[in-house]
Amino acid sequence: MANEYARSQLEDKALKSAGMYFGQELLPYFKIKKRILRMLPTEQIRLEAIRQLEDILFEMTDGTLAHFEFESVEVSEDDLRRFRTYDAYTAMVYKKTVITYVLCSGKTEKIHSELKDGINSYRIIPLQMKQKNADALIAKLKRKTREKILTKEDLAPLLLTPLMAGKSSVKERLLTARELLCTENVFLTKLDKQHMEAVLYAFACKFLKKTELDEIKEVFGMTVLGELIWNDGERKGIEKGIEKGIEQGSHIKLITQICLKLKKGKAPGQIADELEEQLSVVENICEIAGECAPEYDCKKIYQLLTAQKPSCL
Numbered sequence: 001m002a003n004e005y006a007r008s009q010l011e012d013k014a015l016k017s018a019g020m021y022f023g024q025e026l027l028p029y030f031k032i033k034k035r036i037l038r039m040l041p042t043e044q045i046r047l048e049a050i051r052q053l054e055d056i057l058f059e060m061t062d063g064t065l066a067h068f069e070f071e072s073v074e075v076s077e078d079d080l081r082r083f084r085t086y087d088a089y090t091a092m093v094y095k096k097t098v099i100t101y102v103l104c105s106g107k108t109e110k111i112h113s114e115l116k117d118g119i120n121s122y123r124i125i126p127l128q129m130k131q132k133n134a135d136a137l138i139a140k141l142k143r144k145t146r147e148k149i150l151t152k153e154d155l156a157p158l159l160l161t162p163l164m165a166g167k168s169s170v171k172e173r174l175l176t177a178r179e180l181l182c183t184e185n186v187f188l189t190k191l192d193k194q195h196m197e198a199v200l201y202a203f204a205c206k207f208l209k210k211t212e213l214d215e216i217k218e219v220f221g222m223t224v225l226g227e228l229i230w231n232d233g234e235r236k237g238i239e240k241g242i243e244k245g246i247e248q249g250s251h252i253k254l255i256t257q258i259c260l261k262l263k264k265g266k267a268p269g270q271i272a273d274e275l276e277e278q279l280s281v282v283e284n285i286c287e288i289a290g291e292c293a294p295e296y297d298c299k300k301i302y303q304l305l306t307a308q309k310p311s312c313l
Contacts, residue, residue, distance in 0.1 A: 021195035022068075022202075023058050025156050030101070030127055034060040040094070054086050055206075065090060067100040070163070072207055075102060075126065080115040084122045100124045105163035105207075132157075134166035134173050138180070145185040152192050155181065159196060162203040171212045174200050175219060252302050258285050259296040 023036045042054040056068040067087060071079065079102075087098040102124050104111050111126040137157060144150055158180060161173040168176075177200055180186065181193055188196070197220060204216045254277070261271045272282040288304045289296055 021199055022056060022159075023066075025152065025195075026159065027066075029156060029160070032066070032101070034062055034064070034066065036066075037061045040065065054090070057090065059094075059096070063096060065094060065096050065098045067098050069100065069102045069124075070105070070203075070206055071102055072105045072163075075104060075112045075124070077112065077115060080112065080122060080124065083124060084115060087122075101127055103127045103129055103160075103163055105129045129160060129163035130165040132160075132164045134161035134164035135168050136166070137161060137164070138168075138173065138176055141180055145180070145183050148185065150186045152188055152196070155186065155188070155196065159199045159203075162200075162207055170203070170207050171216065174204050174208075174216060178219065251305075252298050255285055255289070255298045255301050255305075258282060259289055259298060259301070262286060262289060262293070263296065 020039050023039065027034075027036070037059045040057045040059050042057045054067055055070050058066040058068075060066055067083075067090065069083060083100050083102070087100055091098045102111075102113075104126050111128060113124050113126045115122040138161060141150065141154070141158060144154065158177050161177055162170045166173070178197065181188065181196055201216070201220055204213055204220075208216060254275070257275055258271055261274065266274075268283045268286045269279060271277075271286070272279040275282070285301070285305065288308065289301050291304065292301050
């Protein structure tokens with residue numbers, strides 16, 4: 001359970017990195033001229049514990065909020081009502097105007113972008129991705145890698161291929177995109193490569209089935225993004241080990257102090273007073289220590305305690 005939680009935290013870090021990079025590099029691609037001020041939390045929890053989780057939320061320099069949603073099917077009336085709920089509550093929390101952009105990867109030609117409800121009207125700005133062909137874009141970039149050095153500006157549209165039209169599957173596009181990022185004629189800093197892989201990984205989490213996602217995770221585990229996640233997990237493991245070592249050392253120190261006083265014939269109550277420790281803790285340690293008398297091997301006592309009375313430490 002702990003490993004699953006840690007993994008989810010690392011994946012969350014990757015997805016947040018993907019979101020920020022999406023805003024910095026891809027908004028100009030959609031001809032959105034506003035600039036991002038900062039990225040905002042996407043999870044809105046109301047008093048009745050209804051979890052409202054938006055895909056991406058930015059605060060823009062003009063004081064508005066840009067809310068992005070990714071839809072792989074046709075935008076329905078229920079979707080519009082859901083987006084409206086997100087926007088109404090988010091606007092109330094931040095006291096700012098919310099503009100919602102929906103990146104649509106469904107095959108429908110006309111996107112349902114307006115909801116009329118009584119005297120009210122709610123609208124989104126649809127960004128139709130099926131008008132672009134992922135296979136054609138990938139083929140074009142492959143040709144370019146044989147002719148010139150590609151920069152992040154050249155490769156930015158590659159990150160959106162999972163949302164585009166084409167005969168290839170989303171999984172195939174993600175794997176091909178990752179391969180393109182690793183070719184010799186691509187000029188990317190380690191940080192840019194990490195962010196681009198994070199965007200691809202975010203789309204994998206959004207659109208792939210579990211079996212397909214497991215394969216993607218295995219491939220991405222050998223990339224710059226995988227290295228970041230691995231290093232982060234390894235660092236946390238080391239920190240946890242150090243904390244455990246410090247904790248064990250303090251317990252053995254207490255056992256040693258108690259054993260020294262037992263050798264002098266002192267009772268548990270007196271020992272607890274002198275060491276300013278809880279009587280129940282001292283009594284438990286004295287009970288186990290009695291099994292190891294007269295040598296009082298403190299490490300052995302600690303092992304017996306953790307096995308027989310772990311709650312007393």
